[in-house]
Amino acid sequence: AQKVTQAQTEISVVEKEDVTLDCVYETRDTTYYLFWYKQPPSGELVFLIRRNSFDEQNEISGRYSWNFQKSTSSFNFTITASQVVDSAVYFCALSEGGQNFVFGPGTRLSVLP
Amino acid sequence: SQTIHQWPATLVQPVGSPLSLECTVEGTSNPNLYWYRQAAGRGLQLLFYSVGIGQISSEVPQNLSASRPQDRQFILSSKKLLLSDSGFYLCAWTWGDSELGYTFGSGTRLTVV
Numbered sequence: 214a215q216k217v218t219q220a221q222t223e224i225s226v227v228e229k230e231d232v233t234l235d236c237v238y239e240t241r242d243t244t245y246y247l248f249w250y251k252q253p254p255s256g257e258l259v260f261l262i263r264r265n266s267f268d269e270q271n272e273i274s275g276r277y278s279w280n281f282q283k284s285t286s287s288f289n290f291t292i293t294a295s296q297v298v299d300s301a302v303y304f305c306a307l308s309e310g311g312q313n314f315v316f317g318p319g320t321r322l323s324v325l326p
Numbered sequence: 327s328q329t330i331h332q333w334p335a336t337l338v339q340p341v342g343s344p345l346s347l348e349c350t351v352e353g354t355s356n357p358n359l360y361w362y363r364q365a366a367g368r369g370l371q372l373l374f375y376s377v378g379i380g381q382i383s384s385e386v387p388q389n390l391s392a393s394r395p396q397d398r399q400f401i402l403s404s405k406k407l408l409l410s411d412s413g414f415y416l417c418a419w420t421w422g423d424s425e426l427g428y429t430f431g432s433g434t435r436l437t438v439v
Contacts, residue, residue: 319370
């Protein structure tokens with residue numbers, strides 16, 4: 214069965230620091246999809262990125278970047294020059310298709326001014 | 327474009343009272359619909375999902391039920407609330423399989439007193 218681990222329960226950084234959120238997944242499928250969602254204090258889950266298992270290219274979107282490494286089954290998320298507005302709970306998730314979709318436990322990021 | 331609406335935003339209900347949370351999706355047809363619950367400080371738990379009108383799959387045995395009376399309407403209900411039903415309830419939708427990821431509603435914060 215698929216599984217997603219986010220070992221960091223809570224992280225605190227000072228504004229402008231870089232921070233990396235770790236995500237390690239387990240799956241037996243060769244085709245799968247990985248996601249990151251952001252949950253700000255308002256509660257709504259906001260989609261950040263989707264990556265399929267055949268695309269290992271790293272992606273950068275503004276201050277956000279993602280490092281996908283199949284060799285280590287990891288899909289890590291880095292925020293560069295963090296801002297207070299980045300404070301949220303971040304969830305990594307894995308889909309094997311069908312209704313097989315699982316979230317990690319989440320990492321609470323606090324960015325202090 | 328597609329939008330998902332969820333209401334009410336907050337709800338305080340006494341133990342033993344009934345519950346009805348509603349979720350509707352606009353701008354698409356035949357979506358897959360989901361109800362998630364998030365207890366305070368915890369991760370996301372899938373409660374129900376539906377792939378069509380009248381089709382409900384339950385993931386967790388509990389005193390909650392779900393119904394899908396129309397294609398784009400998903401309702402979460404309870405006949406008698408328990409204290410343990412308190413939490414943040416999120417509705418989500420996707421097209422087809424979970425590999426596309428989910429789009430979430432803004433959530434309902436339920437407090438059972």
